[in-house]
Amino acid sequence: MTDVTPGARPADPEGLRAELLALGFDRVGFAPVGEQPDFARFRDWLAEGCAAGMDYLARHAEARRDPARLLAGARSVIMVSVSYHAPRPAGEGRGGDAAKSAGADDPATTDEPAPAGFGRVSRYARGRDYHRVLRGRLRQAARLLAERHGARAARICVDTAPLLERSLAARAGLGWIGRNTCLVDPELGSWTFLGALLTDLDLPPDSPQPDRCGDCRACLDACPTGALAAPGRLDARHCLSYLTIEHRGPLPAELAARLEGRVFGCDRCQEVCPFNAGARATRAEDFHPRPDQGLLELAPLLALDRAGLAARFAGTPLMRAGAEGLRRNAAAVLEGQRRRR
């Protein structure tokens, strides 16, 4: 073990980065703790009601001001990203029998509307639950920091902690914040999950990347509901991703009418992004689409109960909507398809 004291700077930060990459992350970047320049943006977004019913974002909102509030002695944030992009059909595990017999294309590779009787699942949710996958790898990373680099304190954050993950990832040089609000990596596009490891090690900060959106506005123009009211600003009250995953209760009729076959999540503002067109494929088998998880047959969902939800979707992101949410979404998609006929 290297001889270090807490808060010390490892002798070979690039060696440390390489060790972390070897755990299965596509990118690893370092950012300092301290006041987050984007915190004011987050606070204003909340104040304007853009979080819709996600009340949990307002809880501990102040903690997002500085990641050091989440871990005593924290000096740095290690930000990681892992691609979930699955561009090529690989036979089994991509569409499933039901979708194939309905004449559907591989749901992992097409952006076409879902065929009648089926609903499309957002790409991020076609494999295993990313929280589990990233947390597992970050636990290994925390062990490595403690055993080989003398770290005394660590905290793993994937999604649920009050941390501005996209802003921190941008600060750690993993990409830039696109106009669709996603973190865009020049090679991986925005089909990435983010995770954070707070540590008491003092790591040299990486440089942020330049914004490469240029004069593109494709995501803003493509959003089916106008939820991207301004560049980099998503109003969840109008967002199909929010409505189909996080929202509880009935869907507003005028927005339900715009689902166009989306039964869980929405990828429109990412599908049109030029940086996603040539994105490199994921190396994580966990994120390869599972059979019948890209296109869902809707009729069985109408009768889904809690036991049925767990039997079918345990360990996947679809659990988040709950049985009631999936029943509601399936009914709304079927209603939309019926009207179009």
Ligand code: B12
């Ligand atoms: C709440 C939430 C949502 C909400 C709101 C999303 C939103 N854009 O605000 C909903 C349910 C809609 C959602 C949807 C999705 N989400 Co989400 N979500 C989150 C969560 C838990 C918090 C985000 C948040 O605080 N939003 C509030 C806004 C104000 O903050 P922000 O989005 O982080 O934006 C910051 C920067 O963009 C920056 N900023 C904003 N505008 C501008 C403008 C300029 C000019 C600049 C310089 C900076 C800047 O400041 C903001 C504050 O720091 C994060 C995890 C986390 N803890 O961060 C995951 C997270 C952002 N989601 C993620 C994913 C994968 C998705 C979906 C793709 C899932 C899907 N297909 O349905 C979609 C993408 C839709 C989209 N265009 O954002 C990933 C993003 C990965 C990436 N590469 O960007 C995250 C990081 C989860 C993870 N750990 O991987 N999500």
Ligand code: SF4
């Ligand atoms: S996820 Fe869909 S509805 Fe939400 S901002 Fe992007 S394109 Fe619009």
Ligand code: SF4
């Ligand atoms: S679609 Fe265009 S504007 Fe939107 S994030 Fe991608 S490059 Fe930026």
